Amino acid sequence: MKRRLILLASIVLAAACSQKAPDIEKQIDAILSQLTLEEKIAMTHAQSKFSSPGVPRLGIPEIWCTDGPHGIRPEVLWDKWSQAGWTNDSCTAYPALTCLAATWNPEMSRLYGESIGEEALYRRKTILLGPGVNIYRHPFGGRNFEYMGEDPYLSGRMVVPYVQGVQSKDVAVCVKHFALNNDEIHRHTVNVNVDDRTLYEIYLPAFKAAVTEGGAWSVMGSYNLYNNEHLCHNKKILVDILKGEWGFDGVVVSDWGGCHDTGQAVRNGLDLEYGTWTDGLTMGATNAYDNYFLAKPYLDGIKSGKYGTDELDDKVRRLLRLQFRTNLAEGRGHGRFVCPEHSAAARRIAGEGIVLLKNEGGVLPVKDAKKILVVGENAVKMLTVGGGSSSLKVKYELSPLAGLKARFPDAEVVFERGYSSGAAVVQDGVSAKFDLAESRTPEQMVADAVAAAQDADYVIVFGGLNKNKLQDCEGKDRVEYGLPYGQDALVEALAATGRKLVFVNISGNAVAMPWAGSVPAIVQGWYLGSEAGNALADVLSGDVNPSGKLPFTFPYEMKDGPVFTEEQYPGIQREGEDIFDEYYSEGVFVGYRWYDAKGVKPMFAFGHGLSYTSFEYGDASVSGRKLSVSVKNTGDVVGAEVVQLYIGDSECSVPRPVRELKGFRKVFLQPGESAKVTFDIPDEALSFFDADAHKWVLEPGEFTACVGSASDDIRSSVKFTVK
Numbered sequence: 001m002k003r004r005l006i007l008l009a010s011i012v013l014a015a016a017c018s019q020k021a022p023d024i025e026k027q028i029d030a031i032l033s034q035l036t037l038e039e040k041i042a043m044t045h046a047q048s049k050f051s052s053p054g055v056p057r058l059g060i061p062e063i064w065c066t067d068g069p070h071g072i073r074p075e076v077l078w079d080k081w082s083q084a085g086w087t088n089d090s091c092t093a094y095p096a097l098t099c100l101a102a103t104w105n106p107e108m109s110r111l112y113g114e115s116i117g118e119e120a121l122y123r124r125k126t127i128l129l130g131p132g133v134n135i136y137r138h139p140f141g142g143r144n145f146e147y148m149g150e151d152p153y154l155s156g157r158m159v160v161p162y163v164q165g166v167q168s169k170d171v172a173v174c175v176k177h178f179a180l181n182n183d184e185i186h187r188h189t190v191n192v193n194v195d196d197r198t199l200y201e202i203y204l205p206a207f208k209a210a211v212t213e214g215g216a217w218s219v220m221g222s223y224n225l226y227n228n229e230h231l232c233h234n235k236k237i238l239v240d241i242l243k244g245e246w247g248f249d250g251v252v253v254s255d256w257g258g259c260h261d262t263g264q265a266v267r268n269g270l271d272l273e274y275g276t277w278t279d280g281l282t283m284g285a286t287n288a289y290d291n292y293f294l295a296k297p298y299l300d301g302i303k304s305g306k307y308g309t310d311e312l313d314d315k316v317r318r319l320l321r322l323q324f325r326t327n328l329a330e331g332r333g334h335g336r337f338v339c340p341e342h343s344a345a346a347r348r349i350a351g352e353g354i355v356l357l358k359n360e361g362g363v364l365p366v367k368d369a370k371k372i373l374v375v376g377e378n379a380v381k382m383l384t385v386g387g388g389s390s391s392l393k394v395k396y397e398l399s400p401l402a403g404l405k406a407r408f409p410d411a412e413v414v415f416e417r418g419y420s421s422g423a424a425v426v427q428d429g430v431s432a433k434f435d436l437a438e439s440r441t442p443e444q445m446v447a448d449a450v451a452a453a454q455d456a457d458y459v460i461v462f463g464g465l466n467k468n469k470l471q472d473c474e475g476k477d478r479v480e481y482g483l484p485y486g487q488d489a490l491v492e493a494l495a496a497t498g499r500k501l502v503f504v505n506i507s508g509n510a511v512a513m514p515w516a517g518s519v520p521a522i523v524q525g526w527y528l529g530s531e532a533g534n535a536l537a538d539v540l541s542g543d544v545n546p547s548g549k550l551p552f553t554f555p556y557e558m559k560d561g562p563v564f565t566e567e568q569y570p571g572i573q574r575e576g577e578d579i580f581d582e583y584y585s586e587g588v589f590v591g592y593r594w595y596d597a598k599g600v601k602p603m604f605a606f607g608h609g610l611s612y613t614s615f616e617y618g619d620a621s622v623s624g625r626k627l628s629v630s631v632k633n634t635g636d637v638v639g640a641e642v643v644q645l646y647i648g649d650s651e652c653s654v655p656r657p658v659r660e661l662k663g664f665r666k667v668f669l670q671p672g673e674s675a676k677v678t679f680d681i682p683d684e685a686l687s688f689f690d691a692d693a694h695k696w697v698l699e700p701g702e703f704t705a706c707v708g709s710a711s712d713d714i715r716s717s718v719k720f721t722v723k
């Protein structure tokens, strides 16, 4: 017996030392043949809130997962969501993914992926539960802040380097939430009805890029239903598309509590079940994990002949492959945690993602300020806390107020709260490092802010949403497009003082700004993580010239947008059932595709973002399938412009958007410097998905290539013909 154990252990060890794919596959075969049925079953489901078993007698490690996309989640208790109270798990918080997308710079994605990958590795995690690339469909979406915006091309280009960066550290990503999880309100019971063309053109491309180009090692099924099947065990999405069409050889992980049926889980592509306890199944039983759908019910089903073992072997093979890619990877390193390099990365990404939405009269950057009045709860509230599963326990979070005080040591920087959200001091088990108790009335807070503004050179308001429930938070959508907590009245009162007013909107969603016309400077400040204060001070002071561009549209009003009927959102409840049917009847006309088609002017368009310098575009020209255009920095400070390429199909057998993003490049230019930017125009950039033929089709004819600084700021267009 002893000899046999040693032999098996050495199989694993030998495999660990060899990373060549065919070798790994052979080692997997060898291990698979040694595993008992019970050991295989054990590997397919959780043993605790965030871990699943290995095979101890063979030295196959456990799998440990961690949220999330923006930082490494603190340890929780074995069986509970509550924090475990460890003192070594306070992480670096990176900007939320909307901010990363707003950099429009794939290099920032790579930096992000590598940095967060190192933090996950240091914490000895196997799988990082992110990134999220669900398309921003509607400004109420509670988790839009965790995703990469409304455009499949932008999300696709930005997700690939993130995936590769994380996985270069021998930590797997888990791309989520696959698929069609575009709102939170009925996330466990909503059945999405979407046509195939829209599915393939809008909702799948970012996932596909993460898998086929990024090489993602795991994917998380989402909570909702599609084709009346939950997406954690959905035949069409997981078996036919993900594992079939895209050749995915990694692991499908259920979202926590997203598995509902053993037979479907066995056959429809789920490999690893997590969190089932969380939806109440045998809640409180000591053997809860044995009752998971892929635990005893699966074992019993195999023993009784209800299920065969081919599916199980496939699942275990995938899990072992994941092990060789991560825990057992040759030379797996140790990672780094909360180091100066990670802080610098977080600050750089944040600085590149902040978007200057408006800057009338060049109010920004702040100069010659003797007194700066900082107003708004978001100047002091910990915004790394809250929001749901991406909530973090951070080593530090520099607030905007602290950042401005540090950047302007010679100015008097004073704070007035202006409004209160009634935020709890302790949220998600983390204590905010600021006493948020407030006894003044809303009117008094506004009056105090106005009084303090009278002799201020600048008034900078940090408002927006705040990751509280209903304000950019998992599990719940927003319920109003307007800003909460009486912020409109505050901003209007401050605008009336005539001081140089700047509104910094902290959110991962578009919000209404009815006062936008009377506020000279507006900045989109996202959720920026540990370095929030520094990054905002960098941009407001002009140390960093803003170069972020919006990854989604800000309409003036909700009714301007593509989703406005109950059928579209939140869906119609079926009689006598829990299920809501949601109809994506806007089709491919999501985000700017809708506003352009309807000729509706948004408040701030997709791709919009200003700079402290200016850029001049030359005439675009197309030769063959290459487009070139020159861009010049015509101002007097160094800056970066995101040159955007949109393509429109003038005549087509199906209705197509006026134009769609098909390329972008961020160029850094010195004052007076020019650059020539070239884009390839591959067939994919011109094709649409023909649902009947189930393939991408390029219809010959005339196309228009538009180059610009935003989707509504096209600087040069050129027509070209495809024969």
Ligand code: BGC
Pocket: 067, 068, 129, 176, 255, 256, 389
């Ligand atoms: C969320 C996932 C998350 C998981 C684990 C779920 O509720 O939807 O995004 O990764 O919990 O925390």
